[in-house]
Amino acid sequence: MSDSVQNIKTIAKRELSGYFASPVAYVFIVIWLLLNGFFTFSLGGFFEMGQASLTMSFFRWHPWLYLFLVPAVGMRLWSEERRLHTMELLLTMPITSWQAIIGKFIASWLFLIIALALTFPVVITVCYLGDADLGEIFTGYVGSALLAGGYLAVTSMTSSMTRNQVISFIVSVVVCFFLLLSGFEPVTDLLPNWLVGIVTSLSSLTHFIAFQKGVLDSRDLIYFGSLIGFALFLNGVIIRNLRAG
Amino acid sequence: MIKVENLEKHFGTKRAVAGVTFSVERGEILGFLGPNGAGKSTTMRMITGFIPPTAGKVTVGGHDMAEDPIPAKKLIGYLPENAPSYTDMTVYGFLAFCAELRGLHGDARKQAVHRAVEMCFLEPVLHQSVDTLSKGYRHRTCLAQSIIHDPQVLILDEPTDGLDPNQKHEARQLIRRMGEKKVIIFSTHILEEVEAVCTRAIIIDRGRIVANGTPQELKQRSEVAGAVSLRVIGVSADTVKIRLSSVTGARKATIVKEDANSVWARAYPAEGSVNGTLARGVAEVCVKEGWKFEELHTEEGRLDEVFRSITWSETGKKEEKP
Numbered sequence: 001m002s003d004s005v006q007n008i009k010t011i012a013k014r015e016l017s018g019y020f021a022s023p024v025a026y027v028f029i030v031i032w033l034l035l036n037g038f039f040t041f042s043l044g045g046f047f048e049m050g051q052a053s054l055t056m057s058f059f060r061w062h063p064w065l066y067l068f069l070v071p072a073v074g075m076r077l078w079s080e081e082r083r084l085h086t087m088e089l090l091l092t093m094p095i096t097s098w099q100a101i102i103g104k105f106i107a108s109w110l111f112l113i114i115a116l117a118l119t120f121p122v123v124i125t126v127c128y129l130g131d132a133d134l135g136e137i138f139t140g141y142v143g144s145a146l147l148a149g150g151y152l153a154v155t156s157m158t159s160s161m162t163r164n165q166v167i168s169f170i171v172s173v174v175v176c177f178f179l180l181l182s183g184f185e186p187v188t189d190l191l192p193n194w195l196v197g198i199v200t201s202l203s204s205l206t207h208f209i210a211f212q213k214g215v216l217d218s219r220d221l222i223y224f225g226s227l228i229g230f231a232l233f234l235n236g237v238i239i240r241n242l243r244a245g
Numbered sequence: 246m247i248k249v250e251n252l253e254k255h256f257g258t259k260r261a262v263a264g265v266t267f268s269v270e271r272g273e274i275l276g277f278l279g280p281n282g283a284g285k286s287t288t289m290r291m292i293t294g295f296i297p298p299t300a301g302k303v304t305v306g307g308h309d310m311a312e313d314p315i316p317a318k319k320l321i322g323y324l325p326e327n328a329p330s331y332t333d334m335t336v337y338g339f340l341a342f343c344a345e346l347r348g349l350h351g352d353a354r355k356q357a358v359h360r361a362v363e364m365c366f367l368e369p370v371l372h373q374s375v376d377t378l379s380k381g382y383r384h385r386t387c388l389a390q391s392i393i394h395d396p397q398v399l400i401l402d403e404p405t406d407g408l409d410p411n412q413k414h415e416a417r418q419l420i421r422r423m424g425e426k427k428v429i430i431f432s433t434h435i436l437e438e439v440e441a442v443c444t445r446a447i448i449i450d451r452g453r454i455v456a457n458g459t460p461q462e463l464k465q466r467s468e469v470a471g472a473v474s475l476r477v478i479g480v481s482a483d484t485v486k487i488r489l490s491s492v493t494g495a496r497k498a499t500i501v502k503e504d505a506n507s508v509w510a511r512a513y514p515a516e517g518s519v520n521g522t523l524a525r526g527v528a529e530v531c532v533k534e535g536w537k538f539e540e541l542h543t544e545e546g547r548l549d550e551v552f553r554s555i556t557w558s559e560t561g562k563k564e565e566k567p
Contacts (some may be wrong), residue, residue, distance in 0.1 A: 003348070010345040018333055085329040089390070092293045092325070093346040096320040243254045243296045 007095045008128025011103025012110070015077075019111050028073065029115050035065055036119055055212040058122055059140045063180055063205055066151050073112060073174040074155030075165045077104050078239070082163040087239075097239050105156055112148040116141065136214035143211025146224035150204055151176045153231035160238045179204040179227075238242055246428045247292065247398060248273050250486035252301035253384040254287050254452075261287045263452035264301070269445075271397070274424035276443035276460075277432035279554050284452040285432040286326050289402050292430070292505030293323045304564040305398060319347075322396035324404055332376035336367055336386050338376060339507040340393060361389040364419065381412045388416070392423070399423065401431035405438060419444050436548040463551050471514045473527045477536045478506050485510045488534060494519075507539070 019025040020181070040046050044057030081087040090100055126132045155172040163166050181187045183203025188196050200206045205228070207220040247269045254262040263282040269275050279285050287550065290296045290302050294310045303310040308317035330339055340361060341437060344354045362368060365385040370378055375386060383409060393398060405413045406418065422428060423443050433439065439446045440460045446465070448456040456463055464470055482500045489498035489512045496516070500510040514523045526545050531538045 006348075006460070007346060010342065014331075014334075014338075014342045018331070021333055037519075084332065085325060085327060086331055088290070088295050089329055089343075089387075092295050092318060092321070092323045093343070094315045094348070095346060147554040179399075245254070245296060 004096070004099050007099040008106065011047065011090075011095075011100055012107040012131055012199075015104050016110055019073075025111065028069065032065070032115050033118060036061070036122070038125060039065070040122060046067075047152050049204060052126050052132040054126055054132075054137055054140060058119075059144060059212050062144045063147060063208055066148050067069050067173060067176050067180060070112065070148055070151035070167040071155045071169045071176065074108050074152045075169040077108060077153075078160035078235070079163050079165050079168045079169065082160075083098050084244075091239075091243070101156070101235050101239070103154060103227070105228075105232060108143075108152055109149050110157070116145055116148065122138055128175030133214060136212070139214050139216055141212045142216065143208050143220070146211070147204055147208045150179070150224050150227040150231075153228040153235075154179070157231045157235040159236065160235050160242070176204075181205075183207075183209075247307060247430070248302075248304040249288075249292065249505060250302045250304075252288065252291055254284070254291060254296070254297045254305065255299045260452050260562075262291070262298075265449065265452070265454055267447060267454065269428050269430060271428055272425060272429070272444075274420065274429045274438040274444050275431060275451065276446040277430060278434065278436070278439060278446055278552060279449040280434070281430075282482075283449050283556075286402055288449070289323075289400055289430070290325075290433060293321055293400055294318055295325075319394075320396055321398045321400060322391035322394065324388055324391040324399075324401040326402040327406075330375050330383060330386045330387050330390070333374065334377070334409050335372050335523060336362075336382075337371050339386060340389055341432070343390045344384075344393050349394060357393050361393045364392065365389040365414070367403075380407050381409065384408060384511070385412075387418075399427055399429045399431075400428065403433060404431050405435065405486075407435065407477055411559055413438075440548060445567055448555055455555045460548065464546035464548055466555075467546030467548070467551045468554070469511070469543075469544040469550065470524070471520065472511050473524045474501070474509065474511045474542055474544055474545045475527060475531070476507055476509050476540040477531065478508075479536045480508060480534075480536050482508045482510070483549065487534075488530055489527065492530055494522040494526050513552075535542050 039061040040058045044060060046057040049057060078087070081090060091097055125136055126137075127134075151172070154175050155168070158172040158175065159165070159168040161171065180203065183198045183205030186199055191199060207223045210217055210220045249265055249267050252265045253260065261298055265284075265288055269314065277285050277289070292297045292305070292310070294303075294314045297311060305317040306320045308320075331342075334342065337358065340358045341354060344357045347357075349357045359412045362371060365388055367382070367385055367389055375383060377387055378386065382425070386403060388401075391401065405416050408416060417438060420431065423429065424442075441459055442476070445458065446456070446460055447454055456466070459474070467554050482503045483506050486498050486500055489495060489510055492512060494515055495512040496514060498512045500509060502512050512523060512527055524541070528541060530542070
């Protein structure tokens with residue numbers, strides 16, 4: 001047991017330091033922070049709203065920002081291993097493919113969480129300007145991190161399908177877009193009533209919004225947990241099939 | 246140490262490996278030969294546990310690779326084809342990472358990396374990023390990775406591919422040195438390498454083993470093995486040919502080459518002729534006829550010829566032998 005934890009740690013450490021070894025990580029973080037600032041203060045109308053809340057001005061944009069930024073972070077996870085043939089090296093080490101999948105996933109997720117944590121000035125701003133509900137902000141952040149994890153698991157899966165990062169990026173954007181749209185009101189309004197409940201319950205957006213209300217509902221936690229679990233499970237199946245030829 | 250039984254691998258309808266059986270013991274260096282696409286790499290990938298076999302079984306040190314892969318993999322060091330490595334890491338970082346996955350931490354890790362770096366002459370590039378390295382260094386980096394945990398079994402897929410002659414020589418010496426205490430399987434299509442390094446060679450063609458023996462034994466299967474070649478001056482080719490074929494112990498004689506004053510001829514031994522009889526016979530003829538010969542030697546047999554004859558006849562493209 002401790003062996004597998006150790007292996008996961010080793011793989012995660014390599015993957016995470018891989019991000020920071022290249023300028024891509026810093027470029028990504030800067031773009032992410034700039035976009036966040038722009039959407040929050042400009043489009044989100046943070047000041048005009050006159051509320052000490054981040055729900056409508058800040059968190060609201062995350063599902064859409066993540067739609068492109070998370071696949072950009074995760075697209076190389078497995079496709080690069082396949083392109084460089086390092087997958088053969090990695091999977092002939094005395095580790096299981098699950099340890100590799102989880103290690104890589106955790107590293108990318110940590111990277112996204114670091115990027116998310118760097119948005120802390122907006123929390124300071126809102127606390128300085130008014131009497132913000134810190135509980136609500138906290139659950140908002142938890143929801144945002146879980147949403148990023150869900151998208152990331154999908155990206156990890158799609159990146160194992162191809163050795164081309166661009167294809168991996170596009171496929172994961174499409175899949176995440178469907179997860180998003182199925183809870184987007186303009187879309188769900190078009191659906192017949194009996195279907196709405198099922199479709200929206202499968203949407204990442206519906207469950208993400210629930211966190212913004214300051215509630216940690218077990219259903220939402222289970223939703224993101226099972227989305228991550230399912231996508232990573234498929235990831236494992238794809239890799240097993242690749243090896244079986 | 247390694248036992249491979251009836252190993253098969255199908256890709257769709259294609260049978261890449263069609264029933265391979267062999268075993269290797271400690272102290273053996275097994276050369277894996279075969280034309281491109283013969284199933285060498287596929288077989289090695291199955292031995293290392295990268296791909297599961299369609300049928301058959303691989304056991305490494307008593308551990309079944311399919312049932313109990315982790316302890317089996319721990320015994321193996323593997324250099325995959327084209328020596329892949331993480332190009333965004335430094336040589337040191339890469340080796341340290343591999344050592345950690347092999348369960349080496351702290352001081353043990355540091356020592357293991359140091360030892361591997363020394364054995365593969367990587368000091369000059371230790372802190373360079375892998376993608377700035379020349380092919381030879383990259384290759385050695387990946388080789389260093391395979392020996393970092395001092396494994397009992399080494400599986401090397403074309404370890405000298407893409408190296409310059411000096412590096413090839415170094416790599417061969419390294420393999421020979423390590424082969425004394427380990428089990429080594431390596432694939433190549435350079436035949437001189439097999440002669441220089443291997444204690445045993447397996448020739449594989451279209452997914453089957455077509456020959457298995459020491460390089461000496463394989464060479465014996467060559468047409469020219471045991472034949473006596475000579476070069477004489479001032480005699481016509483026809484005379485030489487007729488006289489040579491009537492030597493005791495000769496099956497037939499051929500003219501290899503002739504020019505203005507020399508004739509290169511070869512006498513082939515009859516079946517069951519004792520080693521040396523033919524050479525003596527040929528020498529006696531030369532002396533009796535008063536031929537001035539400038540060269541006379543017994544052929545050892547050539548591996549490339551054996552290789553060609555075996556793999557060609559198998560693929561049905563049999564060619565006239567020279």
